[in-house]
Amino acid sequence: MSSRRGRITDEEINELISKLQALLPESSRRRAASRSSASKLLKETCGYIKSLHQEVDDLSDRLSELMSTLDDNSPQAEIIRSLLR
Amino acid sequence: MDAKGAPLPTPPSPNPSSGSASGAIDAPKPMLAFHFLRALSRVHAGPARRRTRTISRAAYSSMARAAGPRRAWSRALLRQAQARRSTTLASRRAAVLVRRRVAAGPAPPLALPRLTGRSSGSSGETSAARAPLLPPPPPAPRQAGEPARSDALRRLVPGGAGMEYCSLLEETADYVRCLRAQVQLMQGLADLFSCQ
Numbered sequence: 453m454s455s456r457r458g459r460i461t462d463e464e465i466n467e468l469i470s471k472l473q474a475l476l477p478e479s480s481r482r483r484a485a486s487r488s489s490a491s492k493l494l495k496e497t498c499g500y501i502k503s504l505h506q507e508v509d510d511l512s513d514r515l516s517e518l519m520s521t522l523d524d525n526s527p528q529a530e531i532i533r534s535l536l537r
Numbered sequence: 538m539d540a541k542g543a544p545l546p547t548p549p550s551p552n553p554s555s556g557s558a559s560g561a562i563d564a565p566k567p568m569l570a571f572h573f574l575r576a577l578s579r580v581h582a583g584p585a586r587r588r589t590r591t592i593s594r595a596a597y598s599s600m601a602r603a604a605g606p607r608r609a610w611s612r613a614l615l616r617q618a619q620a621r622r623s624t625t626l627a628s629r630r631a632a633v634l635v636r637r638r639v640a641a642g643p644a645p646p647l648a649l650p651r652l653t654g655r656s657s658g659s660s661g662e663t664s665a666a667r668a669p670l671l672p673p674p675p676p677a678p679r680q681a682g683e684p685a686r687s688d689a690l691r692r693l694v695p696g697g698a699g700m701e702y703c704s705l706l707e708e709t710a711d712y713v714r715c716l717r718a719q720v721q722l723m724q725g726l727a728d729l730f731s732c733q
Binding site for chain 1: 577580581585588589590591592593596597685686687689690693694702703706707709710712713714716717719720723724726727729730731
């Protein structure tokens with residue numbers, strides 16, 4: 453936890469924002485200028501998080517479908533079991 | 538069936554996650570895999586209905602468990618999972634009160650109607666039951682330099698409502714990293730299961 457509660461300088465905020473920018477996927481980074489405003493960056497981040505949530509949902513869907521076709525004796529199940537042991 | 542020779546996608550490697558040079562330490566990928574696989578095996582053993590939502594929830598809670606309580610977002614997710622586990626009506630009411638008190642403004646990513654394009658029927662019971670009980674307070678920007686966009690971000694990151702702007706940015710970065718790792722894990726598993 454940061455102990456600098458009193459005054460958070462702009463530099464620190466800019467540093468955190470640039471770290472966030474580094475996390476965004478390449479395509480968004482190319483679109484955004486290197487000195488894009490914080491607001492635009494937050495918007496990109498929001499969009500990215502939403503797309504990640506969506507991916508989690510899609511993958512959950514796919515996994516649930518695959519799970520229903522999974523045979524208990526299949527090698528994949530064996531792999532899973534051995535990983536958990 | 539040549540299972541042994543089947544090309545497996547790269548399993549979660551035991552190295553610490555790359556890109557942790559920024560100082561924030563991520564949940565190591567084996568922990569992520571362990572928690573999620575354990576949850577998945579429970580799902581597999583359980584009933585076949587509504588598995589998508591169960592798996593989706595398992596993804597978030599295993600992500601939070603792997604990250605541990607050192608992060609506000611993981612704590613918020615763990616609290617939500619705990620509240621959900623209390624199945625009796627009385628304890629559900631108590632859980633809602635706890636959530637109110639904690640003032641975690643963002644609704645859990647699993648109960649938001651926006652995610653239920655497909656499963657509107659199944660998640661209707663939770664979001665409809667909970668939505669009127671959770672009045673979302675619109676927090677004013679906490680600091681002078683904070684852009685208005687941060688409200689949307691606060692809604693997306695679990696536990697983001699009560700944070701300072703600075704912490705919000707840190708939490709967002711960590712959350713994005715872990716979320717991405719979780720997506721990669723699920724992707725790998727889906728590939729693994731589908732090459733039969």
